[in-house]
Amino acid sequence: MAGWTHRYARINGLDVHYVEQGEGPLVVLLHGFPHLWFSWRHQIGPIADAGFRVVAPDMRGMGGTSGPDDHRQYGVEHIVGDVTGLLDHLGAERAVFSGLDFGLFAAYDLAYHHPERVAAIIGLENPFFTPSDESPLTLAARQAKRHFNHIHYFAEPGAADRDLGAAPREFLRKVFYALSSDYHYLDVWRKPPGTTYIDALPDTPPVPWNWLTDLELEFYVDAYSRSGFTGGLNWYRAMDLSWEHRKAYKGRKNPVPFYFIGSEQDADLEGWHGDDPLSRLHEHYEDVRDVRMLKNAGHMMQMEKPEETTATMLEFLARSGGWA
Template identity: 75%
Template structure:
């Protein structure tokens, strides 16, 4: 699985950035969310590189082996967009095809709004667009959190989630990965009252290995988050209101670069976090939608759960761009 991977470090936008690279050709950048690492793209890097692309998968700001500023304000739109621009400059690339999940994909959407000349195309996984809410996200999370457990509200208080997750990284990671998969019901966590910890709210998973995650693979995540802690990843949530304000600048603008989407039928984000019938609203956000595919069975972590199917669609989309 590791054949062809090269680990690199670079000083980018004031950070020490770790990334993995393989292949040559048009640049494809894969961006992860929380609580993930570059390693969440382990099944995609090789096949995309073998198809004739240069693939780069960084550890995003605050996670993995990339620097983690303590101040949550250092995770705003300007900072993260600066990371991506700096990465492209470091790689000597005028532009790239970006794909990602969660915060990673939202960062690519920001880049496409602010610097479309640096984005050749977007391939969104699970998260179809940046939500346009009437209230700031932490306000909405607090309202929900007064009724039942809400992970964003739980994450928003500095020091609380950090303490709980840093004390039990393996328990948290195995529970959250299972809960987000197509084999579980994430909404079980909402049945718990306010004040519950995330680890206690998540359902108990079956013993490892699972069909899509081994003990050794989980251990790599545990090792990284044990070393760096969870605060960097949690800061992506804590800066949510600031990013909400910054994104008002393009709230009614559509992204013009070519856009593709891959979702799955059991994804909690598509079911809950993007409003009613998000798959019918691409035209509100993009001028050039070129492909939409929904995969059966998989949950939120489909690039790990169903790598063969995800890779087939990714390579189909990428072939149209070359």
């Protein structure tokens, strides 16, 4: 932690917060929801110590980075603008990007639009954007008629913002636990339509857990208590806009070198990417370099298995070659 430097900049119309450590080729770490730069806390120092310049931003609308209330400002073109603006601010032509969840999709989209700025992608958990003839929010609404669906719950402004904002500690504790290997996340689908997300999520043992301390949980609670959840929820509300944008990718494979790290108990791999998604990586990427799966970890893999995750990332970075 002693090596972390917190920085702030005006980028693409946003007040952006990011953490930086180290010198050398640039590695950018992109988080999803409900995460922060802090979700990479176990990876930043070791990667920097290995000879890299590591930057972990708070993504649009989350943590210390501002974001509009209008969900239409969270589509692909805006997110790609955020990331290219960050590279320009850092004075970097390109970087290796690693991302989880929405963070991986940000790198995925950047590689389609500006492949010259992406030396490689190290994807965590979400292997690709799954193409569909039905928009994501339409699909979620259809599923929500049968059982609880968190994407549908998030889709309409109002209730979710209020519910999560009224109980940030309970929500974050429950969702982190539910997404970990300590719980089977898809069991939330057993809850009936109309259930709130907090009620759909499981009860948890008291914190600390073996991968999350009280102080670490409080870091997230404090950040989202200050920012609210609307910025993060807007990434979901923009999913149909992003789906429309990505239709232009049809028939084109992502052109940059791609590495993948998954976990055997990840909810996304089980529920959102079809049968055997790892066998279909070559349908989505021109250059799949390596695939690793970690045992005894869920969607919170950077925290649940920090040493294994970091070691695999370092191996992939070493194999990516030099870049400016």
